[in-house]
Amino acid sequence: MACASCSSGKDGLPKGCKNNGTCGTDSCNKLTVFDWLSNMELPSGTKGFDVVEVRFKNSRKEFFKNTEELSLGIGDLVATEASPGHDIGMVTLSGELVKVQMKKKNQDPYADDLPKVYRKASQKDIDVWQGVRDREEAVKKRSREIAIRLGLKMKISDVEFQGDASKVIFYYTADERVDFRQLIKEYAYEFKTRIEMKQIGYRQEAARLGGIGSCGRELCCSTWLTDFRSVKTSAARYQQLSLNPQKLAGQCGKLKCCLNYELDSYLDAVKQFPKFEDKIETQKGFAVCQKVDIFQKKLWYAYEKEASSWHELDLESVLEIVEQQKAGKPVASLEEYFIEPLVTQAEVNYENVVGQDSLTRFDQPKRKNKRRSKNKRRQKGNTNKPNNPSAKARKKQPQKSEDNKENTKSNPKSRKPRNKKRRPPKKKDE
Template identity: 70%
Template sequence: MGCSSCSTGKGGQPRGCRNNGTCGTDGCNKLTVFDWLSNMSLPAGQQAFDVVEVRFKNSRKEFYRNAEGLSLSIGDVVATQAKSGHDIGIVTLTGELVKVQMRKKKAGQDEMLPKIYRKATQRDIDKWVKVRGKEEEIKKRSREMAIILGLQMKISDVEFQGDGSKATFYYTADERIDFRQLIKDMAKAFGIRIDMRQIGLRQEAQRLGGIGSCGRELCCSTWLTDFRSVSTAAARYQQLSLNPQKLAGQCGKLKCCLNYELDTYLDALKGFPSSDTKLQTEKGVAFCQKTDIFKGILWFSYKDDPSNWHSLSREQVNTILELNREKKKAQSLEQYASENFSDKEITFENPVGQDSLTRFDRPKSKRRSNKRRNKGNNRKRTSKNA
């Protein structure tokens, strides 16, 4: 979804609003919620819900109470209450849908929520933009301080409070870090209050964003709000190669999309025998080598000949297992494998259709020969006329 300021410019090149997550129309931000109740009026006598959702840098969202009864709409820049001073954010949701979001995030409506002071003035916005411009330079200097102190941590992002009196540093670390000296050095160098907050690798990728191996934006930075545990068993059920370089995402952990189709694969595998199934035949014991869930085919090979695979359908494998339960052995895998191709004729189709792959080369030679003939005929005609 894009806003009007992100429309395509001259020459077909996208201009972009260049607001880096602070778009005023809230049309191209992370985790944007569409208010489908905005055009509906409330029943007679019912007051509008006085809690609004406000978004800050990246994907951080919080709920604030509109105690002053301000007329707020999506995209308004407001000054909100903070522990000390005030913060600047953008309204992302108002009205009855806020109740749904609060219920989803398990936030009580009767809790003491912070308040919205006012709509941000031009002075508030100018100061907010000014401190936001310092974040990259301060992040770079803070990383240098952490390296000098020998701290095994990575400062991934810095978020300034709207009034510029406080900055939150988000970092990742494998172990517990004693950063008391780092806070003293940064407070002395920057002249602000420092808040250190540790996040996980998935949360870091969510805040920074990026492009995944699928060519699209990361799910965690666009729509994914909860991080469920992903194990290698999900890759095994989907018959994916256990290659860490292919299964890992931008955060270095297993990709969250491994869980998207896992339930479908588990349901499809219910009618299949397990991968460690052994078939007892007169030619020997056969082991399962591969399973194709969509085609319903399993490949088996004998213990003495593991390189020669025989394809069997799921029903044929269950038939052989029934014989084995009755303490009987099947004749051979070749007998069942030949049945799969006895009644089927293999036909090949031309994927291009009736056209030839060299159809673009033939007219060129004909045109050239016709042009040469026409030139020769024209010369003969001119010589005869002369």
């Protein structure tokens, strides 16, 4: 299901279109709908649905009426009605499934004001369309420079040319309302075409740019997620997550969309548990809930006067205590229902016979430095000798006079004999 731009390039390296799930040339788009009715023929005497789904750049999809009864298939480039002029898009769906998609998006399949498909795109239309698409990066760079020069607090995230180059759509993000009247004048003078500004959210911008999430996988919004539902901080509270904005926020700066994935299962599980704010009354005193584990169905309570000591209880025992409290017969204490943790020793089921579990089995053994060891032995030997004076003792010895030095030079016998190394005795010839 890949397109020609996803094939291998030079030296066998993957080429890729780098569109982050919004490829506009074939069926590797996240918005592509599988046509499971394509191999089925219509019954005799019935006419097929005459509306087709056409996809454009930047995840834009629209429905057009095939008034000319053209034989259109998935992947065909068509010239569609636009204001002004015409636009070039690719057919992504046809037949009865288009009716289902229109109802899903709350559009009337039989409306009379639907735009029309003019014709199949000719080679001249495709050349003009490809030419303006090659200009989009340069136009985006120049448009950002103009917006920065005017001091506008906005960001141009993407640029889309119409198929006949008669209009340019600038997609931007901004926190506040932006007055871009002067900006449109300069854009029209610079690019010599009609200008349209369209604001998008930060989630749509992240879906367009793509990236890697904290889970290590590609962003959901750029691969398969098509609708952006509102995410609230209560979703993190129900799942007992720390309210840390750095961990809960995605690359778009908003709360992560994946917080809604498991929220329904948590809401169903919480219905079985008592409310976190409710207190338990016992004869010993009131106890407050400190922690809840939904998966193991356990709760931790502590007395108001002894907040440091927690008592682990099962869900069944907590519900029993609450029922007795409602009946007006509070239990004596929480210690009666306290669960003692089981301390078990880990059993070893293997034996290291060959020594393969050693972490240093592939390391080279360290070689001992023989010179250092010899020097250490000599130093130890010199310190053990009683006749060998230390450095301090040598300093304290009186210096020899010049007469004594001359006597030693004249009398070679008076010099101290040198310690000659003894040679081993020669072996006698047999």
